[in-house]
Amino acid sequence: TLPPLGDSGPEPDGPIPDGFVGDIPLDPDGPPPLPDKGPTPDQTPVPSGVVVISEFMADPNAVNDGTGEYVELYNPGKASVNIHGWKLRDDGSDSHVIAAPNAQLIIPPKTFVVLGRSDDKSQNGGITVAYVYTNFFLSNSAGGDEIILEDPSGKIIDGFGYSQAKGFTITPGAALSVKDPLGDKNNSAIWCTETNPWTGSAGDKGTPGANPGC
Numbered sequence: 355t356l357p358p359l360g361d362s363g364p365e366p367d368g369p370i371p372d373g374f375v376g377d378i379p380l381d382p383d384g385p386p387p388l389p390d391k392g393p394t395p396d397q398t399p400v401p402s403g404v405v406v407i408s409e410f411m412a413d414p415n416a417v418n419d420g421t422g423e424y425v426e427l428y429n430p431g432k433a434s435v436n437i438h439g440w441k442l443r444d445d446g447s448d449s450h451v452i453a454a455p456n457a458q459l460i461i462p463p464k465t466f467v468v469l470g471r472s473d474d475k476s477q478n479g480g481i482t483v484a485y486v487y488t489n490f491f492l493s494n495s496a497g498g499d500e501i502i503l504e505d506p507s508g509k510i511i512d513g514f515g516y517s518q519a520k521g522f523t524i525t526p527g528a529a530l531s532v533k534d535p536l537g538d539k540n541n542s543a544i545w546c547t548e549t550n551p552w553t554g555s556a557g558d559k560g561t562p563g564a565n566p567g568c
Contacts, residue, residue, distance in 0.1 A: 403435035405461060406512045406535045407501055409548075409560060412492035414479055415527025416557035421477040423492050424470035425501060426562055429461040430535055436460050439506040442469065442490050444499055445515070450487040459485055468562045480554040481562045494524050514539035523547065529560030531568055 406428050414422030425442065429435050438457045443449040452459060452469075461467045470483035493499035498517025504510050516522040521542035522530070534544045546568035548559040561567045 403433065404431045404511065405429050405435050405437060405503065407503060407514070407539065408466060408535055409529050409531040409562065409566065410492060410501060411529040411558065411560055412499070412524050413494040413526045414558050416555070417477060417479040421472035421474070422479045422558065424468050424481055424483065424562055426466055426468050427461060427503070428466050428535055429463055432463050434460050434462045441504040442487055443502050443504065448490045450490045452485060452487070454485060466563045475554070479556040479558050480552070498522060512539070527558045529562070531561060531566035533566065
C-alpha cells in the first residue's frame with residue numbers, strides 16, 4: 355500500500371548524520387561547477403563598427419567654402435553605428451570631435467549621413483546636413499589634404515589623403531564620390547567627379563546623402 359500523499363514513509367531510526375540527505379551522501383566540496391558556456395548575448399563585445407568616407411566637397415562654387423564644404427559618410431554594415439564621440443581630422447591641426455545632441459548620431463545600415471560646415475540650406479548650397487562640424491577644413495590646393503575618421507578609442511576607421519600628386523583633381527563646384535566604398539581611398543582611380551547637381555542644389559554638383567551619380 356502506497357503511503358498517503360505528503361507521507362514520506364517511516365522516519366529513519368536515529369538522527370540523519372551530517373553530510374547526508376536521507377540516505378544519499380553529499381559531496382563535501384559541493385556540486386560540480388556548471389560548464390562555461392561563454393558570454394551571454396548582451397555580454398558579447400560590440401565592435402566599434404564600420405563607417406566609410408564616401409563623398410566630399412572641398413571647393414563649392416555656388417556658396418562659400420566656409421558654409422558649403424561637406425563630408426559624406428556611409429554605413430555598409432548590417433548594424434547601426436553611433437558616431438557620437440568620433441573624430442574627424444587631418445594630419446595637421448584640423449580636428450573635430452563629434453558631439454551630437456543627446457549623444458546620438460546614428461547611421462543605420464546601408465545609409466548615408468552628411469556632415470557639413472553649415473546646416474542652413476540657404477547658405478550651404480541646398481544640402482541636408484545631419485551634423486555641423488567646426489575646426490575642420492578641406493584644402494583646394496594642389497598639395498591636397500587628408501580626411502581621417504577615428505572612433506573614440508583613437509582607432510582609424512577610415513581615412514585617406516588627396517592631392518594632385520596622387521592623381522586627384524578638385525574641380526570647383528563638384529564633389530568627389532567613391533566608387534568602391536571598401537577600397538583603398540588613397541587610390542584616385544576609385545574616385546569620380548560628380549557631374550550633375552543634386553535636387554535642391556544651388557548649382558554645385560554632387561549626391562550628398564545618396565548613391566554616387568558618377
